[in-house]
Amino acid sequence: MSSVEVLLKTQRWFIITVAVISGVLLYLLGPILSPFLAGALLAYLTDPLADRLEAVGLKRTSAVVVVFVVMTTILSLFVLLLVPKLSAQVQTLIKLIPAIADMFESKVFPAIETYFGTQISFGGSESIKQLITTHWEQTGSIMAQVASGLTKSGLAVMGWLTNLLLIPVVTFYLLRDWDVMMAKIGRLLPRNLEPTVTSWATECDEVLAAFIKGQLLVMLMLGAIYALGLWAIGVDLALLIGLIAGLASIVPYMGTIVGIAVAAIAAYIQFNEPSILLWVALVFGIGQMLEGMVLTPLLVGDKIGLHPVAVIFAIMAGGQLFGFVGVLIALPVAAVIMVFLRHLHDGYKNSHLYGSETPRPIAEDEPSYTQEFETDEQR
Numbered sequence: 001m002s003s004v005e006v007l008l009k010t011q012r013w014f015i016i017t018v019a020v021i022s023g024v025l026l027y028l029l030g031p032i033l034s035p036f037l038a039g040a041l042l043a044y045l046t047d048p049l050a051d052r053l054e055a056v057g058l059k060r061t062s063a064v065v066v067v068f069v070v071m072t073t074i075l076s077l078f079v080l081l082l083v084p085k086l087s088a089q090v091q092t093l094i095k096l097i098p099a100i101a102d103m104f105e106s107k108v109f110p111a112i113e114t115y116f117g118t119q120i121s122f123g124g125s126e127s128i129k130q131l132i133t134t135h136w137e138q139t140g141s142i143m144a145q146v147a148s149g150l151t152k153s154g155l156a157v158m159g160w161l162t163n164l165l166l167i168p169v170v171t172f173y174l175l176r177d178w179d180v181m182m183a184k185i186g187r188l189l190p191r192n193l194e195p196t197v198t199s200w201a202t203e204c205d206e207v208l209a210a211f212i213k214g215q216l217l218v219m220l221m222l223g224a225i226y227a228l229g230l231w232a233i234g235v236d237l238a239l240l241i242g243l244i245a246g247l248a249s250i251v252p253y254m255g256t257i258v259g260i261a262v263a264a265i266a267a268y269i270q271f272n273e274p275s276i277l278l279w280v281a282l283v284f285g286i287g288q289m290l291e292g293m294v295l296t297p298l299l300v301g302d303k304i305g306l307h308p309v310a311v312i313f314a315i316m317a318g319g320q321l322f323g324f325v326g327v328l329i330a331l332p333v334a335a336v337i338m339v340f341l342r343h344l345h346d347g348y349k350n351s352h353l354y355g356s357e358t359p360r361p362i363a364e365d366e367p368s369y370t371q372e373f374e375t376d377e378q379r
Contacts, residue, residue, distance in 0.1 A: 011190055026329075030322050035163045037329060039170030045213060046071070046171075047178045064176045068168070082239065089240040099269050200339055207335040211311075214299045219249045221295050222287055226259055229283030230267075233276070237266045245284075249291075251308040260284045310334055 026033070046067050053063035112118075174181075189197050223246020230238035245259025260280060267276045311331070318330030348354055 007192075011193065027322065030326075035166035036170050038167050039174055041332075042071075042167070042171040043174035043178055044208075045216075046175060048213075050175055051179075060176055060179075064172060067175065068172065085239050086243065089237050092236055093240065093266075096266065096269055100265060103265075103269060200343070203339045203342075204332075204336050207338060208332060211335065212331055214296075215250065217299045218291065218295045219246045219255070221299075222246050222249050222255060222291060225287045225290060226255075226263075226283060229286065230263055230280070233267075233279045233283065234271075235263060235267050235280075236270055237263075241266065251311060254308075256284050256288055310338070 049070075050060070050063040050067050053066055054060055058066065186194065186198065223242045225242075226245045227239050227242025230241055235241070241259055241263045244262060245255040247255075248258040249255030263280045263284070264277050267280050268274070270276075311334070314330040314334035315327055318326030318333070320326070322329070
């Protein structure tokens with residue numbers, strides 16, 4: 001065995017060992033990692049803004065302070081302006097639940113029975129109301145017990161507040177030293193692997209930028225468009241429905257499906273006029289047109305993002321394995337895995353296992369692993 005082969009084998013085992021140790025530490029330290037991972041995610045998302053401020057002449061620390069002022073202002077406005085309105089609309093939604101149950105009993109279920117010729121077993125609106133009331137009272141009792149437990153447990157309250165206060169502190173220092181840390185990590189890599197790792201890291205960053213940064217902005221803009229549109233036609237729950245539809249837009253078309261269903265029910269209950277459904281459809285139709293023609297091309301671009309099914313699976317798997325910490329790291333890890341799969345796929349197509357007698361270069365017009373699965377926007 002040559003010295004080069006020995007070196008490559010040693011590096012391979014070193015990388016595997018580091019990966020295993022990192023995974024074990026992540027699992028064991030999961031309960032205390034939430035503020036650090038949240039801070040790292042915020043630092044990653046806001047680093048481009050800090051870089052742009054540096055480019056116009058600000059020092060790094062001054063640029064980070066400006067970014068923090070902007071984030072604090074946005075968060076303060078959200079808390080002061082939106083949270084009270086959202087709370088009021090949640091209370092309004094709770095009061096509408098009996099009316100929604102009556103509508104399904106008197107109109108929706110009879111129409112389904114007539115169309116399909118089947119009998120739907122339904123306990124009546126009173127049983128639905130009683131069930132909802134019972135569960136709501138139980139939920140309130142549980143929340144009261146949780147609040148009482150937190151009040152009695154000073155350590156729990158202090159731990160929660162400590163984690164909350166750590167997030168901006170961690171974000172500040174990570175954002176200030178982000179470029180320096182990335183450069184140091186690059187210098188620590190083995191020299192023969194550094195170009196490949198840098199190339200793969202760039203691909204991962206493109207996927208994350210296309211999905212996390214771009215898609216989050218698309219979700220925010222869609223939520224605002226839906227909320228403003230529903231508010232313009234007079235729907236009382238406009239802000240709440242816009243928020244729900246915007247969050248559901250993490251999966252293409254899911255926001256439109258969920259939003260239009262909830263908005264149609266809420267608007268019909270409020271106005272009791274079938275014509276209002278046309279206005280609701282118009283609002284969401286405009287939102288979809290803006291998403292397809294303006295928001296996605298402008299904010300996400302033509303970079304290949306994560307497949308919608310991969311997004312759902314990654315978030316659920318991360319939450320199941322590592323709890324809230326797993327949810328925070330689910331999408332970055334999924335993006336890295338997707339890049340690895342892309343290169344594994346191309347390497348397999350170029351190997352003897354696939355049937356190639358001699359290695360061949362991947363043609364420029366040949367779709368890669370992820371390009372074979374077009375995004376919904378490209379379709």
